[in-house]
Amino acid sequence: MNPFDKYQFESFSLKGDLTVLSATHEPEEFPHREEQIARMADAMSSLLLGMKSSHLILYGKTGTGKTSVTKFVTSKLSEKIGGNLTVCYINCQNYDSPYSILVFIARTLLGPDIVPQSGWTLDRIYEELVSGLKNLKKEIIIILDEVDKLVEKNGGDSLYLLLKVTDENPGVSGSIIGITNDTAFYEKLDPRVKSRLNKESIVFPPYNSEQLRDILLPRVRRVLGDENYDETAVNLCAAIGAQEHGDARKAIDLMRVAIELALRDSAKRVTREYVYKARDNLEIDIMRETIKTLPVHSKLVLLSVILCGEARPNSATTGEVSSIYNHLCERVGIAPLTQRRISDFLTDLEDYGLISTTLKSLGRYGRTRLIRITGRENDMKRYILDDPDFSNIGDVKQSRQFKLDERI
Template sequence: MNPFEKYSAEMTNNMLDLTVLEGSYLPEIFPHREREIDLMAKTLSSVFHNSRPSNLLIYGKTGTGKTSTTTYVTKMLKEKDPEGIEIFHVNCQVYDSPYSILVEISNALTQIDEDKIPGLGWPMDRIYSELLKRMNRSRRFMVVVLDEIDKIIKKNGPDALYVILKLSDDSTVTRTSFIGITNDTGFLESLDARVRSRLNQESIMFPPYNASELRDILTLRISNIAMSKPIDDSALNLCAAIGAQEHGDARKALELMRIAIEVSIRDGTKKVTDKEVYRARDKFEMDVMREAIATLPPQSKMVLLSAVVTQEMDSSMMFTGEIFENYKSICRELGFAQLSSRRVSDILTELEDFGLLTTSKKSQGRYGRTRFIRVAGNYFDVKRYLVEDKDLEKFRGTFLGKQARIDTTGPSDSLPYEKIDEKIRDIWDATTLE
């Protein structure tokens, strides 16, 4: 039997269209964004007076409606004069260089495949001049929306944005305005004086939603769903509260509600309650790293724990030998059998393949080149996830030492690790007894 039969039948019986709760959905009404919409419309309306509007810079945290509101306003602008206005929406996460952005805009101005500019191969000045020709031939007012505009600067430097903004001055017939969208409030400070002068923007800040505003948004969206089961007010309030905790993130609140409804459908419950919302949150916030660590074999967990405590002690000494010595101490403390150094080295490679460690080659002078290891992500979190394991929860940090390197070029006072460890333990025991 096809495993999807059961769930597809449940969805068919409920006949719910949950697209209104997706981040890509563009509503007709934007609660609590009336002021921002009016400011944008007031600025862009200059085109109807045969004047080029100021450029706009839209600020706001994730999920505050920057992109959807801008898409809505530019859509309404296009509807007002469909023959005289052209809108280009460019995501700078995808098109992250001046070359790719200019090619994207240029190709959008032609419907003939033979006239499309290839993604690679043309010199920059040729693309620029060809785009100017196409802009002037169109004789339309153009609005270019640069979503995630800060990504261009971070990858290519301020000159990249300078080239794009120069279009508005060099297009002799077409009037062009730019709308930049960013969640980086320090974006302007990252620009040099030339680019800031050319940008010459008006700024609009999108404040985070509070819980009450998020509840209004949720209520409006679910009113468009033909629900065969009720949604508790407490479930609505909970989704809104969780979204408000995440700096007023409407996207998260909507996604939680969508998942909660799907959970209710799959479980066959009579209504959507707090229970479904909490389950949705668990699914939404499942920590991938925590899940990855939980699935590791015990020995791999101990090797990873050794890497964590070695980095805690001295991040400059993250070598295979150091990690192996600390691994042996951890095995002694927790009562596990020890693997060979070769096998521990293999496990370190496996952990790197799993994305939990990163490695690079580092010169150690007379000791040659060796593998330098780092714990991926926040090693405090990794350690916290590791000690959730019942076999590792008793780990208290045995007194770990650093591996001594013996200089073979001449006499040395250095002692092998085991001797250093003995001396340190004697001092530790004496101090503890006092």
């Protein structure tokens, strides 16, 4: 028997490629970003006359189109200017120091072998880059995506050298486009960077659900044609994306997964139900990945919160969680950490959205934190216990055997 026989896919067929709904798709149309595109084009138009353009800082929450619009606008500018312009895209999450950024630019614009493997000093790379760019005789646009990561890691001074390259060398003409989620980014810069950064700021506001619908619909039509889906399914993706701080990525991901699930089910059309299922799938994926990457002690603290909740459905206190945690450490065979560290882990787990805590006053005995799980305990427990280090705590899988009251 062929195990794929059951996947008949006779319901509806795709009219176009599903990659139109993937992260790699680069659209040519950006509904509701006309103003931002026009302002960017305006700011960069001086390059068409062979003059330097001002630097740009783009602000906006995740999924508001900053990266894709920037790539679109700069590629259109390249079409116009041709060989006299080079665009260098750098994600500061990967290149997170002034040195690695200068090396990256040198290798991209001047050739991969320009910097020896053994490296150069920062001064040397600066000198070589400047002289290389003078010979290159091109306009340069340097896109620093997630530029806040660079400043967070290296301080408010980290753009200094780069601005010196682009602004203080006759014969070199470059401009920087910094992209960030952090509205306070500019304030974190050093005065000497601020005074050099002659910039224009452009805000990418969150999308509302109607706007997300306009973004989604053309893509959905390309994949599914005019039928095969309920409009309410698209509306629901848009509404969920709007709730998630106006995130187009979220809305697009939801629609793609909903279509995949509907296809797998041999459904007649993509309905709201598939969008709800897609949301559950995506949330579980995120939760699984988050839990998988937690440090061992953090996993044990989370497991303790889950076990507390099972034994006593109302919120657990920090003391109760610590007590179970100590017991789990004993079973796993590792030394428990102090109460303070446990508190730190609880704060991290709350930041990840895995638990929620509230402070409760105990009158003259001070205050305690009440802790509860925010997601599906059973899935969380399964993902934690997948860790091979925890093979010898297998019997807590039967949580009821694990009597909270005996431990505290």
